[in-house]
Amino acid sequence: MLTGMQIAVIGGDARQLEIIRKLTELDARLSLIGFEQLDHAFTGAVKEKLDEVDFSTIDALILPVPGTNLEGQVETIFSNEKVILTEDMLIKTPEHCTIYSGISNAFLNEITTKSKRRLIQLFSRDDVAIYNSIPTVEGTIMMAIQHTDYTIHGSNVMVLGLGRCGMSTARAFHALGAKVKVGARKSEHLARITEMGVTPFHLSNLVKEVSDTDILINTIPHPVVSAAVISKLPANTLIIDIASKPGGTDFRYAEKRGIKALLAPSLPGIVAPKTAGLILADVLTQLLQDDLLNRKGKE
Ligand code: NAP
Numbered sequence: 001m002l003t004g005m006q007i008a009v010i011g012g013d014a015r016q017l018e019i020i021r022k023l024t025e026l027d028a029r030l031s032l033i034g035f036e037q038l039d040h041a042f043t044g045a046v047k048e049k050l051d052e053v054d055f056s057t058i059d060a061l062i063l064p065v066p067g068t069n070l071e072g073q074v075e076t077i078f079s080n081e082k083v084i085l086t087e088d089m090l091i092k093t094p095e096h097c098t099i100y101s102g103i104s105n106a107f108l109n110e111i112t113t114k115s116k117r118r119l120i121q122l123f124s125r126d127d128v129a130i131y132n133s134i135p136t137v138e139g140t141i142m143m144a145i146q147h148t149d150y151t152i153h154g155s156n157v158m159v160l161g162l163g164r165c166g167m168s169t170a171r172a173f174h175a176l177g178a179k180v181k182v183g184a185r186k187s188e189h190l191a192r193i194t195e196m197g198v199t200p201f202h203l204s205n206l207v208k209e210v211s212d213t214d215i216l217i218n219t220i221p222h223p224v225v226s227a228a229v230i231s232k233l234p235a236n237t238l239i240i241d242i243a244s245k246p247g248g249t250d251f252r253y254a255e256k257r258g259i260k261a262l263l264a265p266s267l268p269g270i271v272a273p274k275t276a277g278l279i280l281a282d283v284l285t286q287l288l289q290d291d292l293l294n295r296k297g298k299e
Pocket of ligand 1: 166267
């Protein structure tokens with residue numbers, strides 16, 4: 001149970017609703033910031049404006065998956081209010097207050113470091129990233145179907161990266177009957193790609209490998225799909241870039257060449273917010289319970 005815990009949930013999309021539901025079931029008291037347009041009410045949760053929050057009482061602060069942008073603004077799907085998290089707010093929290101987000105950036109790293117508050121990035125956990133890759137792949141398949149006039153079965157699909165998303169993506173497209181090639185840079189990844197029954201290639205050969213690609217799926221958060229690569233793609237290739245913003249594709253050059261290139265962020269929140277929210281809610285409740293027990297043990 002989370003009885004006695006005061007938690008601020010700041011912004012987010014439908015995934016956050018599963019988190020709110022689960023935390024209120026466990027008897028936590030919640031301040032919901034950026035949810036005033038949400039019709040649903042949760043027992044034990046109070047909608048507040050950011051300037052109404054008493055940060056000195058907050059034991060944990062939950063941000064949406066992207067955290068903040070580089071100016072500190074938090075995405076709020078259920079509000080028109082501009083919500084900006086500042087270092088001053090964090091300094092007002094008790095020292096034990098932990099900040100939870102999916103991923104982080106330079107701004108969030110800086111304000112948590114300067115205020116000496118612990119930041120936990122849920123997506124840096126393998127378990128969360130692997131579970132989350134399941135709705136991500138379903139979203140990628142949806143986009144491939146929506147933006148092509150041919151079947152995935154039989155098409156040439158290239159996946160860049162063999163991380164948590166790359167592996168799930170390669171497996172799923174292979175299972176759907178696509179001819180899948182996967183590009184990676186580590187020898188153990190190339191070995192794993194071979195073991196999976198798909199075709200490996202080293203990323204240094206990317207320019208030479210792309211000439212027969214129907215669908216190129218990038219999972220690498222680094223500018224790998226460069227102008228040089230795009231110049232060798234067939235004109236009707238579809239690029240789906242799922243890497244975190246700004247993606248790894250030269251979108252300007254793709255547009256210039258008339259190649260359809262889509263940056264596809266937050267797919268789990270779009271195609272399966274309930275599942276994606278439950279993945280986060282499960283791990284968050286575990287971490288919050290551990291945190292509470294830890295503090296009680298020290299008292
Ligand atoms: P991951 O497990 O860390 O995998 C990243 C992959 O990129 C690894 O194969 C890594 O290879 C490779 N890589 C990183 N930097 C590279 C570089 N400079 N050159 C070549 N390869 C490089 O991450 P993930 O969980 O699969 O997530 C992949 C991306 O998708 C992330 O940006 C994540 O935020 C994003 N994501 C998006 C969605 C969505 O809905 N769009 C959902 C989930 C995740 P090495 O091991 O060789 O470094």
